[in-house]
Amino acid sequence: MDQTVFLFDILLPALLQGLIVTLQLIVCSAPFGFALGIAVAVGRQYGHPAISWFCKTFVFLIKGTPLLLLLFILYFGLPSIGITFTAFTASVIGFILCNGAYNAEYIRGALISIKDGQMVAARSLGMTRWQAIRNVILPQALRRAIPGLSNEFIYLIKYSSLAYMLTVVELAGAGKQVATKYFLYTESFAAVGIVYLVLVSITTVAVNILEEKVAIPGTVRATPAAQL
Amino acid sequence: MNNNEIVLKVEDIHKSFGGIEVLRGVSFDVRRGETKVFIGPSGTGKSTLLRCINQLTIPDRGKVWLDGEEVTNSGARINHFRQKIGMVFQNFFLFDHLTALKNVELALLKVRGMGKAEAREKALTELRQVGMEDWADHYPAELSGGQAQRVSIARALAMDPDVILFDEPTSALDPELTREVLEVMKKLARNGMTMLVVTHEMGFACSVANEVLFMENGVVAEQGSPDLLLNDPQFTRMKDFIGRIDSRMSD
Numbered sequence: 001m002d003q004t005v006f007l008f009d010i011l012l013p014a015l016l017q018g019l020i021v022t023l024q025l026i027v028c029s030a031p032f033g034f035a036l037g038i039a040v041a042v043g044r045q046y047g048h049p050a051i052s053w054f055c056k057t058f059v060f061l062i063k064g065t066p067l068l069l070l071l072f073i074l075y076f077g078l079p080s081i082g083i084t085f086t087a088f089t090a091s092v093i094g095f096i097l098c099n100g101a102y103n104a105e106y107i108r109g110a111l112i113s114i115k116d117g118q119m120v121a122a123r124s125l126g127m128t129r130w131q132a133i134r135n136v137i138l139p140q141a142l143r144r145a146i147p148g149l150s151n152e153f154i155y156l157i158k159y160s161s162l163a164y165m166l167t168v169v170e171l172a173g174a175g176k177q178v179a180t181k182y183f184l185y186t187e188s189f190a191a192v193g194i195v196y197l198v199l200v201s202i203t204t205v206a207v208n209i210l211e212e213k214v215a216i217p218g219t220v221r222a223t224p225a226a227q228l
Numbered sequence: 229m230n231n232n233e234i235v236l237k238v239e240d241i242h243k244s245f246g247g248i249e250v251l252r253g254v255s256f257d258v259r260r261g262e263t264k265v266f267i268g269p270s271g272t273g274k275s276t277l278l279r280c281i282n283q284l285t286i287p288d289r290g291k292v293w294l295d296g297e298e299v300t301n302s303g304a305r306i307n308h309f310r311q312k313i314g315m316v317f318q319n320f321f322l323f324d325h326l327t328a329l330k331n332v333e334l335a336l337l338k339v340r341g342m343g344k345a346e347a348r349e350k351a352l353t354e355l356r357q358v359g360m361e362d363w364a365d366h367y368p369a370e371l372s373g374g375q376a377q378r379v380s381i382a383r384a385l386a387m388d389p390d391v392i393l394f395d396e397p398t399s400a401l402d403p404e405l406t407r408e409v410l411e412v413m414k415k416l417a418r419n420g421m422t423m424l425v426v427t428h429e430m431g432f433a434c435s436v437a438n439e440v441l442f443m444e445n446g447v448v449a450e451q452g453s454p455d456l457l458l459n460d461p462q463f464t465r466m467k468d469f470i471g472r473i474d475s476r477m478s479d
Contacts, residue, residue, distance in 0.1 A: 120284060121321035121380075125335035125387060126311035128304075135338055140325045216325050218369030 011178050011191055018174025019195060025088070025160045025170060029095035030153060036096060037103025037149070038138070044104065045111045046133060055104070062101035068162055070094045075166045091163035099156050106148030110141035143214055150207040157199050171195060235260045235390050235422055236313075241280050241290035243273070250276050251287070252446035258391060261420040265433040265454075268443035269469060274426040275318075277443075278393040281424070282306075282313040294390060311339060314384030314392035318399050320376040322368040328355060328379045329364035332386045340387070354382040358412050374405030378412055391422040398429060430470060434458070442466040 044055035062070070075090035085093065114137050122132035142149075164173030175192035179185045236258040243251040250273040258264060266274045279285035281292050283299060283306050292299040299309045323331050332351035336342045342350070355361040358378040368376055377397055384392050394413065398406040410432050417423060417436045427433065433440050434454040442450040442457065442465060450463050457463045458470075 117317065117319060117321035118323060121315075121317065121323070122335075124282060124284060124310055124313075124315040124317075125383070126307045126309075126339045127335060128307055131338050135334060136323050140323075143325065216369065217367045219324070219367075 006182065006184065006187070007191075010182070011175075011184075011188060014174045014178045015171060015191060015195060018169060018171040021088075021163075021169060021174075022157075022160050022171040022199075025091060025095065025163055025168070026157060028092045029099055029160070030156060032096045033099025033103055033152075033156065034149070036100025037107050038142075040100060040104035041107035041111055042133060042138070045108055046129065059101045059104055062098055063105075067094060067098045067159055068165060070097065071162055071166055087163070087166040087168045091160075091166055091168050094162075095156060095160065098159070099152060102152045102155070103145075103149055106145045106152060107141060109148070110144035111137060113144055114140050143216070146207065146211055146214075150203065153207075154200050154203055157203065158196060233260050234258065235295060236281070236424075237291075237293040238277075238281060239291045239293075241277060241287045241292070243276055243280060243285065243287050250446055251280065253290070254443075254446075254448055255290075256441065256448065256451070258422060258424065260390075260422055262438045263417045263423045263425065263436050265437035265440050266424065266426045266443055267428070267430070267433060267440055267466065267469070268449075272443045273446045274443055275395050278315070278395050278424060278426060281393060282310050282315060284315075307339070311335075311387045312390045314387060314389035316377070316380050316384055316392060316394045316397050318396040320368070320373070320380045320400075322371075322376055322380055322383070324368050327365050327367055328360060328371065328382075331368070331379055332383045335383070336386055350386055351382070354386045355379070357385060357415075358382045359408075372405060373401045374408045377401065377405075377409045381409075381412055381416075385416075385421075391424065392416075394423060394425040394427070396426050396428070398427065440466070442469070444469075 040055045040058060043051045044059070045052075047055065071091060071094040074085060074094050075087060078085065078090075118136050118140065119132050122136045123129070127135070160170060161172035163170050164176065169177065172192055175188045179188035182188075234257045238257075239255045241251050241254045242249070250271075254273075254277055256264070266277070268274055276285055280287040280290075281299070283292075283302075287300065290300070294309055294312055297309075299306070299313075302309060322328075323334065326334060329348070329351050332354055333347045336347040336350055337344070340347075352361055352364065355364055358381050360375060360378050360382060363371060363375060363379070368379070371379065381392075381397075397413070398409050401409060406429070410429060413423070413425070413432070414436055425432070425437075437454050439452065440450075440454050440457050441448045444465060449465050450457055452460075452463065457466045
């Protein structure tokens with residue numbers, strides 16, 4: 001079979017189908033993973049001791065077990081107690097939990113780095129604790145968490161391929177199917193790798209633009225350290 | 229407005245940290261429009277005292293009243309009292325991610341629930357008061373210490389407080405910047421703002437204070453007009469303290 005025919009008529013259309021599913025997985029997971037990360041980090045750092053303990057335990061469990069295990073439990077385990085998800089939904093839930101737990105750690109690190117004075121000043125003006133967190137602490141902490149969060153987002157792009165283990169034919173899965181059908185492993189997987197590289201490159205550029213856009217004028221973070 | 233009316237009443241404040249009694253029963257009354265200056269060696273609880281007044285530090289014992297209402301043990305209503313008791317900090321504590329204007333606006337929008345246009349107008353008025361309206365769109369990291377402190381004074385003023393607590397407002401500033409901040413504070417005092425000021429600036433104390441409270445070992449050791457404490461031979465402890473500062477400076 002002609003290489004060009006294989007590439008343009010078979011491999012790329014299949015990968016495009018897979019890419020669409022991968023993007024759907026990411027778009028459905030990332031916003032909720034981000035929100036969960038904020039909630040868990042704030043809950044752990046500022047919440048009632050019981051809430052704080054709950055958040056800490058959640059992060060501990062997710063960090064301490066393989067994501068694949070979580071996905072298997074969600075998809076193959078839960079039906080035995082009457083909860084059934086589609087493969088896609090189970091994957092998204094697993095990704096949200098995993099992404100959220102790791103995001104929480106990046107955000108918590110950033111929360112800790114905000115000096116006490118910011119909270120003290122906010123409270124001295126009559127803000128409630130929640131108003132201070134929402135309007136003063138989080139806007140600063142989230143800026144500082146961007147490098148970590150973008151890292152975690154890039155992981156999400158890549159570990160979304162685990163959905164294939166739950167029969168979701170996403171990008172890596174589509175590549176695998178073509179590879180096995182035509183016995184062209186190197187070509188297929190190289191092409192899959194290139195698509196992931198492009199996704200990650202786009203993310204990296206987007207994050208750089210975002211960081212510049214939200215940088216606070218006059219601060220060190222707005223100036224590369226090499227200039228100091 | 230009755231100028232003799234007591235606006236703030238502080239009664240028998242005690243506070244310990246880890247077994248060390250920092251405040252051992254401090255009481256005083258503040259009349260509307262009055263400026264009281266707290267002077268004394270480091271570690272005698274002056275800053276803690278200010279923080280006990282707006283409950284940023286909860287005193288172990290003692291009470292605070294604002295306009296006849298109890299501030300201590302006020303539960304969630306403390307956020308109401310804190311709007312009425314402004315505070316200015318040694319290290320400014322401006323919100324780093326907001327411009328000078330937004331620093332002043334924030335509590336107006338979120339706490340007072342003002343509309344955007346009104347809050348902006350009010351914030352600009354307060355910045356003008358402290359001579360910072362030309363810097364409204366600059367971020368804290370772009371301001372000098374003196375400018376930052378003036379913005380933080382505007383931020384406190386914006387809430388229309390009954391009293392403002394100044395916690396060593398010029399201790400982080402060099403002499404030139406200290407002067408510009410003290411000028412603003414003098415102007416406020418002249419305009420009738422009620423102020424409690426912890427400072428080491430004797431010149432400011434002498435020219436502005438209605439009363440100086442000299443604190444030592446967690447209590448008010450001497451109390452009176454600056455003239456009285458400096459000139460009346462019956463008062464010695466503050467003069468000793470100032471003498472020690474002066475001799476250290478001339479070393």
